[in-house]
Amino acid sequence: MTLRPPPPLPLAVASLPHQCSLLLRRLAERHSPAPACASSFLRALRCLHARLLTAKLLHAPSHRHLTLRLLHLYTLSPDLATPAVLFRSDPCPVTATSLVAAHATAGRLRDATSFFDAVPPAHRDTVLYNATISAFARASLAAPAVSVFRSLLGSGTLRPDDYSFTALLSAVGQMHNLAASHCTQLHCAALSSGATAALSVSNALIALYMKCDTTEASWDARKVLDEMPNKDDLTWTTMVVGYVRRGDVHAARSVFEEVDGKFDVVWNAMISGYVQSGMCADAFELFRRMVLEKVPLDEFTFTSILSASANAGFFVHGKSVHGQIIRSQPDFVPEAALPINNALVTLYSKGGKILVAKRIFDTMKLKDVVSWNTILSGYIDRGCLDKAAEVFEAMPYKNDLSWMVMVSGYVHGGLSEDALKLFNKMRAEDVKPCDYTYAGAIAACGELGALKHGKQLHAHIVQCGFEASSSAGNALLTMYAKCGAVKDARLVFLVMPNIDSVSWNAMISALGQHGHGREALELFDQMVAEGIDPDRISFLTILTACNHAGLVDEGFHYFESMKMHFGINPGEDHYARLIDLLGRAGRIGEARDLIKTMPFEPTPSIWEAILSGCRTNGDMEFGAYAADQLFRMTPQHDGTYILLSNTYSAAGRWLDAARVRKLMRDRGVKKEPGCSWIEVGSKIHVFLVGDTKHPEAHEVYRFLEVVGARMRKLGYIPDTKFVLHDMEPHQKEYVLFAHSEKLAVGFGLLKLPPGATVTVLKNLRICGDCHTAMMFMSKAVGREIVVRDVRRFHHFKDGECSCGNYW
DNA sequence: ATAGGGTTAG
Numbered sequence: 001m002t003l004r005p006p007p008p009l010p011l012a013v014a015s016l017p018h019q020c021s022l023l024l025r026r027l028a029e030r031h032s033p034a035p036a037c038a039s040s041f042l043r044a045l046r047c048l049h050a051r052l053l054t055a056k057l058l059h060a061p062s063h064r065h066l067t068l069r070l071l072h073l074y075t076l077s078p079d080l081a082t083p084a085v086l087f088r089s090d091p092c093p094v095t096a097t098s099l100v101a102a103h104a105t106a107g108r109l110r111d112a113t114s115f116f117d118a119v120p121p122a123h124r125d126t127v128l129y130n131a132t133i134s135a136f137a138r139a140s141l142a143a144p145a146v147s148v149f150r151s152l153l154g155s156g157t158l159r160p161d162d163y164s165f166t167a168l169l170s171a172v173g174q175m176h177n178l179a180a181s182h183c184t185q186l187h188c189a190a191l192s193s194g195a196t197a198a199l200s201v202s203n204a205l206i207a208l209y210m211k212c213d214t215t216e217a218s219w220d221a222r223k224v225l226d227e228m229p230n231k232d233d234l235t236w237t238t239m240v241v242g243y244v245r246r247g248d249v250h251a252a253r254s255v256f257e258e259v260d261g262k263f264d265v266v267w268n269a270m271i272s273g274y275v276q277s278g279m280c281a282d283a284f285e286l287f288r289r290m291v292l293e294k295v296p297l298d299e300f301t302f303t304s305i306l307s308a309s310a311n312a313g314f315f316v317h318g319k320s321v322h323g324q325i326i327r328s329q330p331d332f333v334p335e336a337a338l339p340i341n342n343a344l345v346t347l348y349s350k351g352g353k354i355l356v357a358k359r360i361f362d363t364m365k366l367k368d369v370v371s372w373n374t375i376l377s378g379y380i381d382r383g384c385l386d387k388a389a390e391v392f393e394a395m396p397y398k399n400d401l402s403w404m405v406m407v408s409g410y411v412h413g414g415l416s417e418d419a420l421k422l423f424n425k426m427r428a429e430d431v432k433p434c435d436y437t438y439a440g441a442i443a444a445c446g447e448l449g450a451l452k453h454g455k456q457l458h459a460h461i462v463q464c465g466f467e468a469s470s471s472a473g474n475a476l477l478t479m480y481a482k483c484g485a486v487k488d489a490r491l492v493f494l495v496m497p498n499i500d501s502v503s504w505n506a507m508i509s510a511l512g513q514h515g516h517g518r519e520a521l522e523l524f525d526q527m528v529a530e531g532i533d534p535d536r537i538s539f540l541t542i543l544t545a546c547n548h549a550g551l552v553d554e555g556f557h558y559f560e561s562m563k564m565h566f567g568i569n570p571g572e573d574h575y576a577r578l579i580d581l582l583g584r585a586g587r588i589g590e591a592r593d594l595i596k597t598m599p600f601e602p603t604p605s606i607w608e609a610i611l612s613g614c615r616t617n618g619d620m621e622f623g624a625y626a627a628d629q630l631f632r633m634t635p636q637h638d639g640t641y642i643l644l645s646n647t648y649s650a651a652g653r654w655l656d657a658a659r660v661r662k663l664m665r666d667r668g669v670k671k672e673p674g675c676s677w678i679e680v681g682s683k684i685h686v687f688l689v690g691d692t693k694h695p696e697a698h699e700v701y702r703f704l705e706v707v708g709a710r711m712r713k714l715g716y717i718p719d720t721k722f723v724l725h726d727m728e729p730h731q732k733e734y735v736l737f738a739h740s741e742k743l744a745v746g747f748g749l750l751k752l753p754p755g756a757t758v759t760v761l762k763n764l765r766i767c768g769d770c771h772t773a774m775m776f777m778s779k780a781v782g783r784e785i786v787v788r789d790v791r792r793f794h795h796f797k798d799g800e801c802s803c804g805n806y807w
Numbered sequence: 808a809t810a811g812g813g814t815t816a817g
Contacts, residue, residue: 068808097808130809137810166810200811207811237812268813303814342815373816380817401817408817436817 011047015055017063023048024069031076032334032366042077045070049082059090068098075102080111093119093128100128104135116148126152130163137171145171162198165190169204173211180212183220203234210242218246233263240266244273249282264290268300275304280312297328299336306343315351322347334366342370349378369399376402380409385418400434408440416444420453435466439475446479454479455488470498474506481510501527501535509541517549524558536568543577552585569599576605583613592622604633608643615647623647627660638664638671 009026013019027044031037049070052058057066067086074083087095096115103112116124116132129152136145149168152160160168169186172178187196187205195201202224209221225231225239236259243252256270267290274283287305290297302325309318322344332340341364348357361367361375372395379388392398392406403426410419423441426433433441438461445454458476466472473496480489493499493507504527511520524542528534534542539562546555559578562568570578575598582591591613595602602610607626614623623644630640641664648657664671 064808094808099808101809125808127809132809134810161809163810168810170811198810202811204811234812241812265813270813272813298813300814307815336814339815344815346816368815370816375816377816399816405817 009044011044011051015051017055017057017066020048020052020055020057020066021069024066024073027073028069028076031073038078042079045073045077045079058086064094068095071095071099072102075099075106080108084114087115087118091118091123093123093125097128097131100131100135104131104138107138109135109139109141121151121155124155124158126158126161126164129155129158130161130167133164133171134167137167137174140174142171142175160193160195162195162201165193165195166198166200166204169201169208173204173208178208178212180209180214180217180220183208183212183217187220187224199228199230199232199235202228203232203238206235207238207242210239210245213246218242218251233259233265236263237266237269240269240273244269244276247277249273249277249279264296264298264301267295268298268304271301271308272304275308275311278311280308280314283308284314284317299332299340303339303343306340306347310343310347310350313350315347315353318347318351338364338366338368338371342368342374345371345374345378349374349381352382354378354382354384369397369402372397373399373402373405377405377409380405380412383413385409385413385415398431400432400437403431404434404437404440407437408443411440411443411447414447416447419444420448420450432464435461435464435469435472438464438466439469439471442472442475442479446475446482449483451480451483451485454483458492467495468497470496470500470503473498474500474502477503477506477510481506481513484514486510486514486516501532501538504532505535505537505541508538508545512541512545512548515548517545517551520545520549521551521554521558534566534568536571536574539568539570540573540577543574543581547577547581547584550585552581552587555581572600572603572605576603576609579606579613580609583609583616586617588613588617588619588622602629604630604637607633608639611640611643611647615643618651620647620651620653631663635667636669638669641669642671 009023009030011023027041027048030044031041049058052066052070057063058070059067067090071083071086074080074086083099087099096119099115100112103109103115112135113132116128116135119128129148133145133148133152136142136148145168149160149164152158152164165186169190172182172186175182183205186208190196190201190205196205205224206221209217209224212218221239221242225235228235236255239255240252243249243255252270252273256266259266267286271283271286271290274280274286283305287301287308290301302321305321306318309315309321325340341360345357345361348354348360357378358375361371364371372391376388376391376395379385379391388406388409392402395402403422407419407422407426410416410422419440423433423437423444426437438457442454442457442461445451445457454476461467461469461472461476473492477489477492477496480486480492489507489510493503496503504523508520508523508527511517511523520542524534524538524545527538539558542558543555546552546558555578559570559574562570562574575594579591579594582588582594588610591610595606595610598606607630610626611623611630614620614626627640627644630637634640641660645657645660645664648654648660
């Protein structure tokens with residue numbers, strides 16, 4: 001669909017005041033925030049400006065409105081210097097007020113206040129003060145707003161009016177540590193000046209009281225409301241919104257029910273309140289009533305209800321709302337249609353219809369950062385990283401969210417190196433990362449085992465004042481844990497000002513991973529003692545910790561208390577972990593009983609746990625049964641075959657092992673690539689095991705080449721010959737290096753005595769067919785690597801090793 | 808020439 005450009009404005013005819021006035025208004029209507037329109041807009045504006053000059057209408061006292069309109073248009077254009085120049089030639093408070101307001105609306109606080117400062121105090125009037133207070137209020141800066149208000153009070157000649165109080169109250173309402181005493185104080189001041197007679201002041205007072213956390217404050221708000229002789233829709237809406245913000249949707253609803261003539265805004269506020277509280281069903285119910293009672297639906301209604309559908313996963317409902325919007329044929333201006341379209345893009349992309357989402361996105365007349373971010377995260381959520389990267393490159397404007405989504409999208413998609421590259425690019429472009437973006441970059445370091453880099457980022461976090469951010473803190477904690485730096489992880493945990501359940505879980509898991517099983521359990525108990533309810537992840541973590549430490553009875557205990565004390569039904573992952581724990585302890589019989597009491601049919605991961613338990617116990621009969629089940633459920637999963645065949649080999653039943661491998665070949669199952677090594681004399685032979693035609697094999701090769709070259713350059717390669725088997729000839733002779741999720745053999749291993757203890761990155765995925773798993777921690781790149789030879793079979797799935805042995 | 812509420816992306 002192509003849009004025809006509008007016919008040019010007949011600017012040349014502008015010579016009379018009414019013609020200029022008309023043209024200025026026309027031009028204002030043509031303004032659009034789209035950057036593509038900016039230059040043509042500015043050209044027309046300058047032309048009109050010239051006409052006004054020749055007609056001598058600029059600064060003519062009788063036509064001041066023309067000057068003001070022109071200045072306002074300039075504040076919408078990229079040329080912000082001209083209004084300042086024009087103002088200096090005629091610095092009156094009226095012009096200043098108009099400019100303050102225009103710049104404040106556009107979010108340019110500094111420009112806004114510069115015009116206030118430019119007017120000498122003696123020439124300022126109340127309106128200019130009011131506009132300036134409101135400018136600070138918009139920028140959420142309470143303190144300067146108050147000080148401007150104070151200087152208004154101290155001016156001697158001027159008195160604050162209802163506008164002054166309304167703006168002041170809204171500014172104070174944005175303070176972080178708003179105390180009820182502030183509200184009362186301001187309430188008194190407004191009362192004594194008589195400003196409370198104005199509806200806007202009373203409404204702002206209600207809003208202010210509702211922003212205090214105390215219950216008494218909400219009573220005060222109610223008292224203001226009850227004492228108002230006249231209330232308007234805003235009065236009620238403020239009350240409803242106030243309760244929603246406090247998280248008390250029920251109170252909001254009961255206020256809503258009090259309202260007599262139901263203004264649509266109150267409905268919208270109530271619906272969006274439900275959406276924000278995750279009570280989508282109630283939002284739908286209200287929406288239906290709105291339709292029945294013929295309350296006019298507007299863009300706010302549609303946007304909220306579409307978002308409710310997307311959040312609740314009710315895509316059919318969302319689609320029918322979409323139909324309803326189309327049928328009602330609303331003539332929304334592009335600005336009003338924008339949020340609806342954004343919500344639609346969200347709906348379809350969350351509903352898995354990314355193509356539909358993209359089509360809507362493409363046909364949108366007006367797009368903003370939200371639109372771009374929506375389609376970007378739509379691709380990220382679907383794992384289409386290349387598409388996402390394309391969108392990211394094409395974005396005409398980005399904000400910190402865009403960067404954050406892209407960086408953490410790369411991390412999530414396993415492309416941590418790309419995440420860090422992008423993060424560095426961001427800094428090179430002088431974009432300031434937000435705490436979530438830092439969290440993404442730090443997570444990338446954790447995945448890559450890049451402790452040094454992670455520590456640097458830690459320093460940046462402190463520098464930027466993000467120390468209090470729980471997302472950054474949790475990312476740091478996890479990163480240190482993955483890099484084996486438990487001490488640092490613990491330190492982060494101790495100094496974090498805001499600890500949430502994610503932090504607790506991360507710390508417990510860090511302890512569990514690194515062999516401090518008992519401490520992990522203690523920390524878990526401490527968490528419960530401090531009144532934090534553990535969630536399903538906490539239990540998964542604690543079961544894993546028990547697994548590592550071999551604490552079978554404790555594992556059982558926590559498993560039991562999960563549903564008994566915390567009302568959480570164990571999922572298949574919890575069962576799988578407990579079964580694994582039992583199997584490892586040789587209590588396969590109990591595992592067998594446990595399966596029978598499970599409220600659901602055993603899943604593949606349960607059978608896998610059973611199978612590896614049987615391997616430990618040599619219970620081949622039950623093991624073969626478990627394998628049968630696995631074959632039936634996931635016939636293409638290579639791990640099963642490998643696990644079973646190795647189980648047979650370990651039991652000395654070579655024929656059975658061979659039979660399983662043949663079955664695997666017959667069914668065309670490809671083996672995931674992985675590495676294995678064997679020491680022969682002074683040589684280490686490194687094998688790439690698995691299917692060379694496996695889609696991931698290529699990636700492993702590429703990875704090894706890069707890392708091998710890097711290691712060679714750094715001089716970390718010992719004299720020993722490394723041979724790579726199962727590879728193309730030119731790919732031989734690379735040193736393998738454990739890195740990110742790809743397991744390989746660490747360089748520098750030979751310098752270490754075998755049998756030393758190892759601290760390991762948990763997230764190494766490719767373990768494949770190896771009999772010896774080598775892992776490392778990247779502390780000080782190589783020199784401090786300690787290694788242990790683990791003579792057992794590992795199979796990794798979803799980032800975790802089936803043996804549960806993370807050392 | 809100035810004010811107060813409801814919308815969308817993670």
